Amino acid sequence: MNFPGFTDEDFNVFTLDGLDNRMNGIKQVLRPKLEHLGSYFSPLLSTLSGDEMFYHVAKHARRTVNPPKDTWVAWAANKRGYKMLPHFQVGLWRTHLFVWFAIIYEAQARVQFAKSMLTRATEIHQMVPNHFYWSWDHMRPEEILHQSLTIPDLEEAFVKLRDTKKAEVLCGILIDRDDPILRQPDALVYKIEETLKILLPLYKISQDTIFTR
Numbered sequence: 001m002n003f004p005g006f007t008d009e010d011f012n013v014f015t016l017d018g019l020d021n022r023m024n025g026i027k028q029v030l031r032p033k034l035e036h037l038g039s040y041f042s043p044l045l046s047t048l049s050g051d052e053m054f055y056h057v058a059k060h061a062r063r064t065v066n067p068p069k070d071t072w073v074a075w076a077a078n079k080r081g082y083k084m085l086p087h088f089q090v091g092l093w094r095t096h097l098f099v100w101f102a103i104i105y106e107a108q109a110r111v112q113f114a115k116s117m118l119t120r121a122t123e124i125h126q127m128v129p130n131h132f133y134w135s136w137d138h139m140r141p142e143e144i145l146h147q148s149l150t151i152p153d154l155e156e157a158f159v160k161l162r163d164t165k166k167a168e169v170l171c172g173i174l175i176d177r178d179d180p181i182l183r184q185p186d187a188l189v190y191k192i193e194e195t196l197k198i199l200l201p202l203y204k205i206s207q208d209t210i211f212t213r
Helices: 008-015 019-049 110-119 121-127 151-163 185-212
Strands: 054-057 070-076 087-093 096-103 133-135 169-176
Touching: 008 019, 008 087, 019 054, 019 070, 019 087, 019 185, 087 185, 096 110, 096 185, 110 121, 110 151, 110 185, 121 151, 121 185, 151 169, 169 185
Parallel strands: none
Antiparallel strands: 054 070, 070 087, 087 096, 096 169, 133 169
């Protein structure tokens, strides 16, 4: 895989002032790398999940004033979009890279998925590694270390996902921008692949939910 990894230049895109400047930085510096990751991992995720997975690089098309604070590539079993489905993401904030499994507020089967997560909260708590993180809002970098969460904490999050229209659940890893692995393309790609495989059972739960409701 001819992927160069990520450098300070990539993360510094999010320090550029103004919507146009930052969008140009994202398009010129970050988007080619995200496209590369997207095309590379689509076949792997298709094989692992049993669903044909398509990649979608964030376009930030709705923004007219505020510049993006993060950007990403997402994979989902739909060629037209990903937000309405359970999906995987790899992306960057100014401070770190993230790898997520995500159910965001626009997901069509959000309520059904939340109910399934609730019945399997103990299993999920045991399955997720201690160094993974959870997030309840993909627009805020306010993640919670899995090790610090109890089963009731997860149940509370799943109840919120079920009952609150704007609720979200994301699970995955964070890699600090200064971590040397970001400058080691082969090691980083392996780390992303390893993480996606660990997150796959969450995706399987979501698909079971969709096809058995």
